[in-house]
Amino acid sequence: MPLIQIAGSERFAYQPKSAEQTRKLASGARLHTVDDGDIDVLDPLTYEVIRHRLAAIAGEMGDGLKRMSGSVVVTDCNDFGATILDECGDSVVVGLYNTQLAASVDMAVKWTLENRSRQAGFHAGDMFLCNDPWVGGGLHQNDVTVFAPLIHDGEVFAWTAVVCHQVDLGGVSPGSWSVEGRDVFWESTPIPPVKIVEAGNIRSDIEDMYLRRSRVPRLIALDLRAKIGANNIAQERLTALIAKYGARTVKAVMKRMMNDAEARLRAKLQSLPDGAWSGVAHQDSFRHSDRNVYKILLTMTKRGDSLKFDFTGTDKETEGFANCTFAGLRGGIMPIVLTMLCGDIPWSPGGLYRCLDIVSEPGTINNCNFPAGIGKASVASAWATQNVVSECVAGMLDVHPDHRKSLMCVCCGTWDLAVLAGLDQRGNPFVTMICDSMAGGLGARVDQDGVDTGGLNCIPMGRVADVEINEFSFPMLYLWRREETDSGGPGRFRGGMGGSSCFIPHDSPIGGVHLVVSATGKALPQATGVSGGYPAGTQYDVLKRNARVAELFGAGRIPSTLEEIGGAADILEAHLETELGEQDVYYTHWQGGGGYGDPLLRDPVLVARDVGARKVSPSAANDVYGVLLNSDGSADETATRRRRTQIRCERVGEPVPNQAAE
Amino acid sequence: MKINDNLRLLSGGNVVCNHCDHQLGTSVGNPLAYAIRRERPSQDAGPGVRAPASHFTDRPIGLRQVFCPGCYVLLATEIAPTDEPSYRHWELRSQAEA
Numbered sequence A: 001m002p003l004i005q006i007a008g009s010e011r012f013a014y015q016p017k018s019a020e021q022t023r024k025l026a027s028g029a030r031l032h033t034v035d036d037g038d039i040d041v042l043d044p045l046t047y048e049v050i051r052h053r054l055a056a057i058a059g060e061m062g063d064g065l066k067r068m069s070g071s072v073v074v075t076d077c078n079d080f081g082a083t084i085l086d087e088c089g090d091s092v093v094v095g096l097y098n099t100q101l102a103a104s105v106d107m108a109v110k111w112t113l114e115n116r117s118r119q120a121g122f123h124a125g126d127m128f129l130c131n132d133p134w135v136g137g138g139l140h141q142n143d144v145t146v147f148a149p150l151i152h153d154g155e156v157f158a159w160t161a162v163v164c165h166q167v168d169l170g171g172v173s174p175g176s177w178s179v180e181g182r183d184v185f186w187e188s189t190p191i192p193p194v195k196i197v198e199a200g201n202i203r204s205d206i207e208d209m210y211l212r213r214s215r216v217p218r219l220i221a222l223d224l225r226a227k228i229g230a231n232n233i234a235q236e237r238l239t240a241l242i243a244k245y246g247a248r249t250v251k252a253v254m255k256r257m258m259n260d261a262e263a264r265l266r267a268k269l270q271s272l273p274d275g276a277w278s279g280v281a282h283q284d285s286f287r288h289s290d291r292n293v294y295k296i297l298l299t300m301t302k303r304g305d306s307l308k309f310d311f312t313g314t315d316k317e318t319e320g321f322a323n324c325t326f327a328g329l330r331g332g333i334m335p336i337v338l339t340m341l342c343g344d345i346p347w348s349p350g351g352l353y354r355c356l357d358i359v360s361e362p363g364t365i366n367n368c369n370f371p372a373g374i375g376k377a378s379v380a381s382a383w384a385t386q387n388v389v390s391e392c393v394a395g396m397l398d399v400h401p402d403h404r405k406s407l408m409c410v411c412c413g414t415w416d417l418a419v420l421a422g423l424d425q426r427g428n429p430f431v432t433m434i435c436d437s438m439a440g441g442l443g444a445r446v447d448q449d450g451v452d453t454g455g456l457n458c459i460p461m462g463r464v465a466d467v468e469i470n471e472f473s474f475p476m477l478y479l480w481r482r483e484e485t486d487s488g489g490p491g492r493f494r495g496g497m498g499g500s501s502c503f504i505p506h507d508s509p510i511g512g513v514h515l516v517v518s519a520t521g522k523a524l525p526q527a528t529g530v531s532g533g534y535p536a537g538t539q540y541d542v543l544k545r546n547a548r549v550a551e552l553f554g555a556g557r558i559p560s561t562l563e564e565i566g567g568a569a570d571i572l573e574a575h576l577e578t579e580l581g582e583q584d585v586y587y588t589h590w591q592g593g594g595g596y597g598d599p600l601l602r603d604p605v606l607v608a609r610d611v612g613a614r615k616v617s618p619s620a621a622n623d624v625y626g627v628l629l630n631s632d633g634s635a636d637e638t639a640t641r642r643r644r645t646q647i648r649c650e651r652v653g654e655p656v657p658n659q660a661a662e
Numbered sequence B: 001m002k003i004n005d006n007l008r009l010l011s012g013g014n015v016v017c018n019h020c021d022h023q024l025g026t027s028v029g030n031p032l033a034y035a036i037r038r039e040r041p042s043q044d045a046g047p048g049v050r051a052p053a054s055h056f057t058d059r060p061i062g063l064r065q066v067f068c069p070g071c072y073v074l075l076a077t078e079i080a081p082t083d084e085p086s087y088r089h090w091e092l093r094s095q096a097e098a
């Protein structure tokens, strides 16, 4: 049925408020605060000591989470967020983990302050759980946030929050990745903030309600405890900090961190010329068998010391599972603000957001209403938002002689998702997301190539799980994981290469595994270039049925190409749920980073080096870079000069001059 | 003022090619008004575009590029549905140095 907004859902469609408004709306709670005088009297040394301590605590929350979690997504890939917020829910510091997630935790805390201050109330030892992306906290239902008020002298002093991706919370398809979904009712039902821990004890009634929906409740229960533990660590450290320096001083530091971040971002913006940059991010397909292409439009206007992000013209919300809520839209903006604009500014989103103005129409694909489907929001419309923000911010920075060095072309156009489910080699039910596309290619810079398989700009500490860890944890065997030739966007400076993994089901007592594929960027690349640079290559997933891997293994050979594997090749559409049989092979190839500048201006020596290292194929060197090689692999200067003249003319449709005289 | 690898803004508001000084447009309005625009199949972008777009979508997808008329340097590249306009633009409002 068509998407019709559910009456009563408006209450959960949260728009973040200023600290003053939150304070007013949370009238049932006693909130600790300081005034400007307390901030002014801070001495610089104390400020720096406490500021670094807060950052260290956010880091320690992440460490704690990793030590307690049982999910490879968390323990090996760092796909989680850790945040410390002030009493009004403004983010003071975010850990260097998934900054998409950290970018929307403030919304969940502010909603809770407004809606839970009288009932269920805030007391020492309480923690809340939320996975409702309309409220905030995470970008899709798999992002479950556990956040806790820090109570000091009967007042809410601050909040600590941890959010991480849970591998399955129910819904039609394993991994909660319902590729045939039309709206949110095909997916995991969002849980608005509920008190999961009361006075230090887990509420078993709430926990049961939460875990009952999952295909892997024991793992989810373990991760719940990991998040509670990480909050406990933060609360203990903050309490010790207050005991040492006093609540007033610690709070003054928190406020000043946000003020400083705001002031420094405003100063940087002021140094850039005023202007407007418009861009677009495309996504091919919103659900299984959908062959349309959707767009997110952005006009980013810089005036004085502020930035306006106007998404007017973005496509209307669509049946499928790839929309995102307003939290996803913000989650698409903040990672780029942090990495491109705030490399030299403290990461205090609560202050940085004050410099940003967002214009977006509710009911669009990156600000959807309930019940639009949002199961893959994080790597769909939120990620696409990030791509277009990246493109516009890069254009703005490029005009500044110094700040241009901080720009990066779009990184890894999106996640290439593969969810595996079934029985593992120990006979236990399992569901997991293969996180290999965490090794996406980074975008090119104005003076250097993008880092090959360097990661994602939204997860600075993101990493790809070791092949051995994946094989140990899940019933799979890798044929390879490698960087892919020609996957980086061509340019004067080349985008970082994406990679591929190729694996078979292995050692499951039921033979094969269930496979959910969800990856756009196949009809058109999503990691765009800048200043004439080409986009990265497209995503490319191939399933080979009845391959001859067993035969090759029997002969002592490990295949290294799709051709060698044999079998019938099926080039997979963006969204698909299927079985991976014992004789089948799955090949997943994710995107690299966009390129910078005209590839014909690239130093031929660098192209020759790339061909030697198999980063660029000889045919791309010839056709895209116009570089011809000598038999020893070096660049042939004369032939290259002629070839480049030829391409230059041909690409604009002008006659090629006679170069024979040269 | 340098705008990017290929463009420069002159004090009068004219945008010129950084490589050959050819005028391309003005910073307010259309900075690439006089540039050459060409459209080709998306797979002409090179072997990185793996499978043909028609395998996945019914929309026409193409490689669109913008070139300097003076030296044919590549100013902008996008792969996008060709049944919609290009949405990639910019404008600068502040005065540039000579």
Ligand SMILES: [Zn+2]
Pocket (backbone or CB within 6 Å): B017, B018, B019, B020, B021, B022, B068, B069, B070, B071, B072, B073
């Ligand atoms: Zn030129």
